[in-house]
Amino acid sequence: MLLIGNEDPTLRLLVNTVIMGMICGGAFALAALPQAVVGFMVPLIAGSAIFMITDAGPVNGIFAIMFGILTAIIMAGSLLHSKMLIRRVAAELEAREKTSVIELLLKSFEENSSDWLWRIDAERRLRDVSSRFAEAAGTDQKELEGASIQKLLKKLQSLGTAAAKDLLLNIRARRAFKDVTIPISLGGQQLWWRVTGEPCFDETGAYIGYRGVASDVTDTKLAEQRLSYLAHFDPLTGLVNRASFYDLIADHFAQSRSGSCFAVHFIDLDQFKAVNDTMGHAAGDRLLEEIAARFSSVVAPPDTLARLGGDEFAVLQRSGTSTDAAAALAQRLIDASVLPVEVNGDIFRVSASIGIAMAPSNGADGETLLRSADLALYQAKDAGRSTFCFFHTGMDDIAQERRLLGSELASALEAGELCLHFQPLIAAGTGEPAGFEALLRWQHPTRGLVPPSTFIPIAEQTGLIKAIGGWVIEEACRTASSWPEHLKVAVNLSPAQFEGSSIVEAVRSAITEARLDPQRLELEITESLFIAQPEDVLDKLRQLKGMGISVAMDDFGTGYSSLSYLWKFPFDRLKMDRSFVSAIEHDRIACDILRAISSLGRSLGMSITAEGVETEAQAKFLQGIGCDQLQGFLFSRPLPVENMPVYFLQPVIRRHRGEAGAQPDAGLFLKTGNQARSPL
The missing domain is CATH 3.30.70.270 (Reverse transcriptase/Diguanylate cyclase domain)
Structure with missing residues (x-):
């Protein structure tokens, strides 16, 4: 302070300038250490205050005040600068720590994920190639490092694809892109990569390249292709x-x-x-x-x-x-x-x-x-x-007619429109009836008598055959219970009656309700019954046969595996198909087939019935080859229930007319059949 008060103005100016420079330089030099700034500046401020008190001179007093203000400003600025410097250093340390954590997480992500990171510089050259990326590309890290992205795409046979062109176009335009799927070929295999990327810029805003993530989506792509294939093929x-x-x-x-x-x-x-x-x-x-x-x-x-x-x-x-x-x-x-x-x-x-x-x-x-x-x-x-x-065009009418018949058939059973007709089964040796086959008829209120060939297929297609078939069994057993005890009744079964229903219980209930001897019931089936669940069908047939019911194979000779079924199940009767019987008089092969069937039946202990007999020549031939029963228009058409009493009384009527001595043979019933011959 004594130097400040020296009389020489030049010296005083020089000293003051040096002192002020030292104060400012020291303050800023110590800005990183707030405590040192305070320690450096406080004595100067204190000295200024003492000088101001001890020197009453006006000039020196004013100078001291200004000096104190200046030093205070310098100290405040130094402290503020110190505080800002400390914050910046702390921020930098925090950013470095975050960067380290991010790098650690990215490294862990790449090592433990199916995805990998990628980066290119401003010249579109690969940088910081990871082992995961190199492995996915099927090459060495050193070989990929610094290679152009075009070179990589060319190696993977993807450079000319639409997806690769789209990728490079986005990079040239410095646009971000997401989930670009690129087909590649690696080791002879077709693979797919899904790539996402965004452009990178430095602190000054200068473009420095791209960075992003890629993944192998081959499994997903193949699954998509498989779903697309299944949707069309x-x-x-x-x-x-x-x-x-x-x-x-x-x-x-x-x-x-x-x-x-x-x-x-x-x-x-x-x-x-x-x-x-x-x-x-x-x-x-x-x-x-x-x-x-x-x-x-x-x-x-x-x-x-x-x-x-x-x-x-x-x-x-x-x-x-x-x-x-x-x-x-x-x-x-x-x-x-x-x-x-x-x-x-x-x-x-x-x-x-x-x-x-x-x-x-x-x-x-x-x-x-x-x-x-x-x-x-x-x-x-x-x-x-x-x-x-x-x-x-007529087929539309047929289809419409079928739909209408199906609708009407659904209510026919409840309306009492269904009925049974019975066609005699004639014993070939005596010419007398041995039984009757129950044949379903539909007496429609406006259509008249609808033939079975028309409505039975509709019943099978609509599922009505189960209810109708159950009613047929019950009605046939009930009707047969009023016949002479030596006569049997034969009932045809549809394959649909064996599906999802207990045919055994239905038959047992019918014969019990009608009080009919089971041995008087014969069930006729066709080979088509065995197509669905043959073992289940055979089991049900064995149960029926165990009850004493006879089982006959209908339309024998028209299927392709009849012999296998005869071997699996002991049928009681074989029924020769009418197509062979109708050919007897003009086809020697048909005659040979009928002889073979008859011989086969006798060797297996089965009775033989021929259906569709219409002429005396057919009847004589069938009798000659050993058929047990004959059935057809030659003897009688199917009879409604109300006409059966007359049929039973015919032998009595003939005897009453003086023909009691006549030998009962097929001719007796032949006359009846000729008189009543008509289509079904």
Whole structure:
């Protein structure tokens, strides 16, 4: 302070300037240490205060005040600068700590995840390549480090793909992108990467490259492709499925010229259910694969073959198709299907029934055209199967008639419109009735007598056959209980009566309610009964036979495996099919078949019945080969219940007319039959 008060102004100015420079420099030099700033500045401020008190000079006093203010400002500024410096250092330390944590987490993520991180610089060269990235790319880290991203995409055979072009375009435009799926080829395998990235900039805003994450999504992509395939193709045969086939027809209608002709074939395999149910679904699947391969060899592009489900197939025959071309294709499909098929060493034979609809004459849209083809398929099956039919307008009327009959049949039983007629079973040796076969009839209030061939298939399709079949058994047993005790009653059973119902309990209840001797009841079945669940059917038949009921095989000789069923189950009777009987007088092969059946039956201890006998020559031949019973219009048509008393009294009436000495033989009933001969 003494120097400050020196009389020499020059010296005083110099000293003050030096002192002020030392004060400012010291304050800023010690800014990082707040305590040192305080220790340095407080003595100066205190000295200024003392000088101001001890020196009363006006100039020195003013100078001291200014000096104190300046030092105070310098100290405050130094303290503020120190505080800001400390905060910045703390922030930097915190940022470094966060960066370390992030790097640690990213490293852990990459090591333990199926994803990997990637980074490129401003020249689009790979940087900081991780081991996970190198492994996914099938190369070495050192080789990838510094390589251009174009070089990597070229190595992975992805450079020219649309996805890779989109990726590079985004990078050039410095746009962020997400979930870009790139196909790659690695080690001969087709893989897919999903890539996400964003551009990076430094503190000054300068572009420094890209960073992002990538992952292998091959499994997901394959699953998506599989789902897409299943949505459009049949997994068993690889053919177009139902949904895609319907879409193809709709597209073809939309794309075809006005009046353009094309065909749709609906195909259903005959006898397939027998294979599927008796040999198992695995054998059925192999059979379908073989049939699909055969159909594929017949159907050539631009035509399309599809599997609609089960044993149903379809063909879209393209524009320009004529009815002749459609018929030729249908016949080739049938010819391909009828060839024997070997499955697990077993030989199977199936065939195909086909319904054909022509566009646009049979339908102006897909739904109508497919419905027309379906109706034609039903007609083909009714025509005997293993054939094809074209749709015609009358089929709509037939389908409508069937639906109406089905609706009316549902109430026919409750309305008492169903009834039984009984056709005699004549003992071949004596010509006398040994029993009667119960035949179902529908006396419709407006249609009259509806033949069984019309309504029985409808009853089976709608499921009404179970209720109707139960009523037939009950009514037949009740009626037979009033006959002479030596007469039996035969009842036909439908395969549907064995499905999901207790036929054994139904029969037991019927004979108990009617008080009928079980030995007077004979149940007739066909080979089709064994198609579904043969072991279950055989078990139920054994239970019925154990009750004393007779079991007969109807329509024998028309199936393909009758002998196997005769070996599995001891039938009481075989009924020769009417198709053989009607050929007796003009077909020697039919006669030989009938002789063989009769011989087989006798050797197995079974009785033989011939149905459909209409002439004396047929009756004599059948008697000669050893048939036990004869049935047909030669003897009598089926009789309603109210006419049966007259039938029973005929021998008494004949004796009363002086014919008591006549030998009872088939001729006695022949006259009755000739008088009453009429269609069913």
